[in-house]
């Protein structure tokens with residue numbers, strides 16, 4: 525079995541061997557996906573996709589050619605001991621849903637889950653598995669690109685590693701974007717304390733492409749879990765396997 529997380533920047537795949545995570549690989553969307561999947565001809569892929577229709581169709585076409593079965597996860601109102609806090613439950617991105625399920629699987633304490641990918645999503649989960657809602661903000665690359673696109677004098681930026689004051693334009697953009705995310709994270713912890721009605725700081729869980737960069741830049745302790753969405757998908761895979769027995 526294979527797990528797939530199709531984000532807006534790239535697709536992530538993770539092999540499942542006897543219920544444990546195995547090899548992982550990426551699909552850059554400007555490349556064909558079929559060659560990446562040849563080794564698992566005839567297998568089943570449990571898919572979480574927030575990517576556009578073209579990318580989903582490319583996976584469907586490749587799967588057809590390789591006799592691969594695709595199981596598409598959809599966002600439910602509740603499952604796996606997590607209750608979706610959206611008014612219209614289907615509208616919560618399935619990657620966010622799976623990150624909540626993954627977080628619930630890893631720890632039972634109140635948590636703030638930040639998935640810093642193309643977009644940065646914030647989701648708050650209480651100790652009973654109730655999703656308290658969240659936020660969506662632009663990811664660091666999007667922030668920088670929006671600046672380049674809409675200004676006359678900003679041409680390029682570096683990858684952000686620090687929130688130090690910069691002494692040049694490129695570093696100013698990257699450090700500024702990282703600082704915006706660090707500020708968002710600190711505010712998320714503060715807002716979560718109100719929503720959870722507690723003075724104790726909830727567990728901060730970071731995932732997505734920029735998770736490490738945020739963890740390095742922030743002054744509070746954080747748990748970096750690159751596989752959070754895969755932990756969510758793992759629950760679905762395990763259930764599918766159990767139902768097939």
Ligand SMILES: Nc1ncnc2c1ncn2[C@@H]1O[C@H](COP(=O)(O)OP(=O)(O)O)[C@@H](O)[C@H]1O
Nearest residue numbers: 531532533534641642663664665732733734737
């Ligand atoms: N080293 C890095 N430092 C900061 N941000 C990064 C770094 N690497 C990737 N990113 C950010 O992560 C995003 C890709 O992460 P990913 O979680 O795969 O996104 P998605 O799930 O949306 O496809 C990029 O758009 C960029 O904003």
Ligand SMILES: CC(C)(COP(=O)(O)O)[C@@H](O)C(=O)NCCC(=O)O
Nearest residue numbers: 531532574615616617641642643660
């Ligand atoms: C917010 C997102 C675009 C994040 O996508 P990503 O950064 O992981 O590519 C995705 O979770 C999504 O399409 N959500 C649907 C809207 C919502 O969650 O409210």
Ligand SMILES: [K+]
Nearest residue numbers: 639641643645
């Ligand atoms: K995200």
